[in-house]
Structures are given as structure tokens and as C-alpha cells.
Amino acid sequence: MVNENSKLNQLMDVAQSLVQTKGYNAMSYRDLASEVGIKTSSIHYYFPNKDDLGIALLQRYRSALKEAIKIIDSEIEDPYKKIERYIELFVDTAHAGKICLGGMCATDSETLSDAMRIEIKYFYTENEAWLTAICKQGKQSGKFNFEGSAKIKAELIFAMLEGALISARLFNDEKRIVSAGAWIKEALS
Amino acid sequence: MVNENSKLNQLMDVAQSLVQTKGYNAMSYRDLASEVGIKTSSIHYYFPNKDDLGIALLQRYRSALKEAIKIIDSEIEDPYKKIERYIELFVDTAHAGKICLGGMCATDSETLSDAMRIEIKYFYTENEAWLTAICKQGKQSGKFNFEGSAKIKAELIFAMLEGALISARLFNDEKRIVSAGAWIKEALS
DNA sequence: GTCTATACCTCGATAGAC
DNA sequence: GTCTATCGAGGTATAGAC
Numbered sequence: 064m065v066n067e068n069s070k071l072n073q074l075m076d077v078a079q080s081l082v083q084t085k086g087y088n089a090m091s092y093r094d095l096a097s098e099v100g101i102k103t104s105s106i107h108y109y110f111p112n113k114d115d116l117g118i119a120l121l122q123r124y125r126s127a128l129k130e131a132i133k134i135i136d137s138e139i140e141d142p143y144k145k146i147e148r149y150i151e152l153f154v155d156t157a158h159a160g161k162i163c164l165g166g167m168c169a170t171d172s173e174t175l176s177d178a179m180r181i182e183i184k185y186f187y188t189e190n191e192a193w194l195t196a197i198c199k200q201g202k203q204s205g206k207f208n209f210e211g212s213a214k215i216k217a218e219l220i221f222a223m224l225e226g227a228l229i230s231a232r233l234f235n236d237e238k239r240i241v242s243a244g245a246w247i248k249e250a251l252s
Numbered sequence: 253m254v255n256e257n258s259k260l261n262q263l264m265d266v267a268q269s270l271v272q273t274k275g276y277n278a279m280s281y282r283d284l285a286s287e288v289g290i291k292t293s294s295i296h297y298y299f300p301n302k303d304d305l306g307i308a309l310l311q312r313y314r315s316a317l318k319e320a321i322k323i324i325d326s327e328i329e330d331p332y333k334k335i336e337r338y339i340e341l342f343v344d345t346a347h348a349g350k351i352c353l354g355g356m357c358a359t360d361s362e363t364l365s366d367a368m369r370i371e372i373k374y375f376y377t378e379n380e381a382w383l384t385a386i387c388k389q390g391k392q393s394g395k396f397n398f399e400g401s402a403k404i405k406a407e408l409i410f411a412m413l414e415g416a417l418i419s420a421r422l423f424n425d426e427k428r429i430v431s432a433g434a435w436i437k438e439a440l441s
Numbered sequence: 442g443t444c445t446a447t448a449c450c451t452c453g454a455t456a457g458a459c
Numbered sequence: 460g461t462c463t464a465t466c467g468a469g470g471t472a473t474a475g476a477c
Contacts, residue, residue, distance in 0.1 A: 070442085085360075085362050085363045086277065086360055086363065088275065088277050088278050089360070089363045091469075091471085092471065092472090093469075093470075093471095101442095101443070101444090102443070102444060102445085103470095103471080104443075104444070104445080104446095104473080104474095105442070105443050107471085107473080108442060108443075109442095111472085112471075112472070113470095162359060166415075166418065167359055169418050169419070169421075169422045170275060170351065170355075170356055170359045170418055171274075171275055171278070172421075172422055173273050173274050183422065184422060184423065187419060187422060187423070210438070211434075216435075218419065218428060218431065219412065219416065219428075219431060219435050221415075222412060222415035222418070222428070222432065223408065223412040223415055223416075224415070225415040225418060225419070226355075226410075226413070226415025226416070226418070227408065227411040227412075227415070229355065229358050229359055229411070229414060229415070230358070230376060230410070230414070232358075232361075233358045233361055233369075233372065233373060234373065234376070242404045242408060243408055246405075246439070249399070250435070280451075280452065280453085281452075281453065281454090282451075282452080290461070290462090291461070291462060291463085292452095292453080293454085293455080293456095293461075293462070293463080293464095294460070294462075296453085296454065297460060297461075298460095300454085301453075302454095
């Protein structure tokens with residue numbers, strides 16, 4: 064009984080990839096269907112309408128983040144190294160020639176449903192909350208050394224990584240994400 | 253003979269606003285026409301196809317940047333204050349509830365024509381080149397104090413401002429741009 | 442679950458009258 | 460310059476057979 068939802072997962076994988084590349088509005092059921100090898104009407108069996116699909120993608124993306132963070136927190140103690148591992152997630156995205164699903168949807172947010180916009184805000188908030196905690200932990204332990212609010216630092220770290228992803232893809236230059244990581248680490252120490 | 257192109261300018265103003273809000277792909281001739289008070293077919297008189305409009309918008313945006321930079325360079329000597337004025341441009345955009353035209357189009361870049369993608373890259377490059385010059389000037393004069401490449405710093409400053417604009421709009425919180433400005437200034441001094 | 446067939450809308454774009 | 464009228468493609472979505 065392995066992978067009883069394999070078709071659904073495959074569908075979501077392809078849809079996510081399309082959104083991360085072309086944007087939500089430019090991702091069509093036709094694109095999606097042809098790439099998965101089914102008809103557009105079959106997609107409606109899994110996702111009655113496009114908004115359902117968009118919400119599901121964002122929720123799954125949030126779950127994946129939560130899982131990644133859980134692993135980082137359980138495996139790594141040093142806040143500095145935690146941030147390094149976190150940045151690796153963005154390096155991977157850049158390496159795939161994509162931008163963040165959350166960041167992409169954030170730019171389209173004015174055209175999306177309230178439900179999708181809420182998911183996008185959750186995604187941002189969850190990233191920022193974790194980063195805030197790491198910054199506080201780092202400062203408290205004396206390993207980080209920065210002035211001002213940890214929350215604001217966290218917001219800016221996340222914004223910089225999102226912005227760096229966009230430019231990394233535009234110029235096909237993943238070093239831009241690595242540079243962002245270096246600056247962030249420098250600014251915290 | 254004042255404003256003989258006023259209709260064209262008005263058309264471009266509205267189109268730019270729509271792109272900065274909804275994105276290029278979500279901006280339609282219908283939206284545009286209804287807001288300007290003409291029919292969609294009339295838009296084709298000014299811009300034979302949508303790509304022409306997109307290119308014109310990006311070129312005009314680049315011209316406006318060039319003009320803004322020219323004013324900053326002529327009025328301000330201190331590199332620190334130059335950056336401050338530059339950041340004000342982003343504050344204004346956030347205040348209008350918009351994101352940068354260049355940043356917005358950069359996220360859609362995989363769906364756009366080569367000609368538009370080239371304009372987007374020019375826009376990024378021009379911002380980064382000016383910032384690079386200011387960083388070098390600041391370091392040389394002893395007013396800035398940072399490690400490493402000025403060019404990379406410039407790229408990251410721009411990426412951070414673009415990312416901060418996106419999150420500022422998402423959370424309807426223009427303080428996020430002000431915070432970004434503060435961090436940038438702190439990182440340079 | 443997946444298909445065919447189809448409905449209905451929106452899109453960018455063109456022709457031609459005025 | 461702006462309009463009406465129209466086109467074809469592509470968009471989401473539904474009904475119903477299998």
C-alpha cells in the first residue's frame with residue numbers, strides 16, 4: 064500500500080514546479096495535464112478548482128518547511144550552523160532554477176483568493192518566527208552579536224533571501240544566494 | 253503644444269500601476285481600457301501588441317531611475333546620504349501599496365519575451381552598477397567600512413530592497429522597507 | 442479515476458467604418 | 460484616433476459515458 068496517493072503527489076509536484084517557474088497565474092491546467100500525461104478534466108477530480116490546488120500547494124510547502132526546520136533543530140545546536148543549513152534550502156531552490164513558492168505567490172497576491180493570501184502570510188510568518196527564535200538564541204548564547212530587534216532582523220534575513228533568489232534566477236547565477244548567506248552570517252556575528 | 257502625448261502617458265501610467273499591483277500576466281487590455289476609458293482596440297493603436305507595451309514600460313521605468321539617480325548624484329555628495337535618498341524611492345513604492353516594476357517582472361521573467369527579459373536585466377544591472385559605485389566611493393573616502401567586494405554588496409542591497417518591498421506589501425507594512433534601509437546603512441558603516 | 446465533449450469566459454489581436 | 464464587430468486561441472469548469 065505504498066504511495067496510494069502517488070498520482071496526487073505527482074500532480075502537485077508538477078504544479079509546484081510550474082508555479083515556481085512561471086507563476087500561479089501563468090500555470091494552466093493544460094500545461095499541468097500535458098506534463099503529467101492526463102486530461103485537464105482529470106485534474107478537477109483531485110482539485111475541483113484552481114484555488115483548491117493553489118491552497119494545497121501552499122499548505123504542503125509549509126509542511127515541508129516545518130519538517131526541514133524540525134530536522135535542523137534536532138540535528139544542529141549551534142545557531143550559526145542552523146542558519147547555514149537553512150540557507151542551503153534556498154541554495155537548492157536556486158540550483159533548480161526556481162524561486163520560492165511563497166515568494167512567487169506573494170508577488171501575485173493581489174490577484175489571489177483570501178484563502179491563498181492567508182497561506183502565503185502564514186508561510187512568511189513561520190519562516191520569520193523561526194529565524195527570530197534562532198537570532199534570539201544566538202544573541203543570548205553570545206554567539207551572535209547584533210543591535211536591535213531580533214524579529215526585525217529575522218524579517219530582513221528572509222526578505223533578503225527571497226530577493227536574492229529572484230535575482231539569482233534572473234541572472235542564472237546561484238552564487239547570489241551564497242553571497243546573501245555570507246552577508247547574513249556576517250551581519251549576525 | 254503641451255502634453256501632446258498625454259493619452260499615451262496616461263495609458264502607460266495606468267498600465268504600470270496595474271503591472272506593479274497584479275503582475276504583467278494578470279494585467280489585461282480590458283482592465284487597462286476600462287480604467288482609461290477607451291476600448292481595447294484603441295490600445296493597439298499605441299501598442300500593436302502587449303509585448304510592445306511591456307518593453308515600453310520597462311524602458312520608461314529605467315529612464316525614470318536614471319533621472320532619479322542623476323538628481324541624487326547632483327544634489328548630494330555624501331555616499332551615506334545618497335543611499336538614504338535612494339532608499340526613499342522604495343519607501344515611496346511601498347507607500348503606494350506597490351512593488352517594483354522590475355522586481356515584479358523579474359518573477360514573471362520565464363513567461364516573457366527575450367526583449368522584456370533583457371530590459372529587466374538592464375534595470376537590475378543599472379541599479380547594481382550605481383550602488384556599486386556608491387559603495388566604492390564610500391569605502392575610498394573612509395565613510396563606509398565593509399569587507400569584501402563592493403559589487404556583491406551592491407547586488408545584495410538591491411535584492412534586499414526588492415525582497416523587502418514584496419513583504420512590505422504582503423503585510424501592508426511599509427516599516428519593513430525602512431528597516432531594510434536601516435540594516436543596509438548599518439552594514440555599510 | 443479517466444475520458445470525450447462541451448460550455449462559457451477572457452485574452453490579445455485585426456479589419457474596416459467613421 | 461477611436462469605434463464596432465469579430466476572430467481564434469487558450470482559460471477554467473462541468474456533465475456524463477466508461
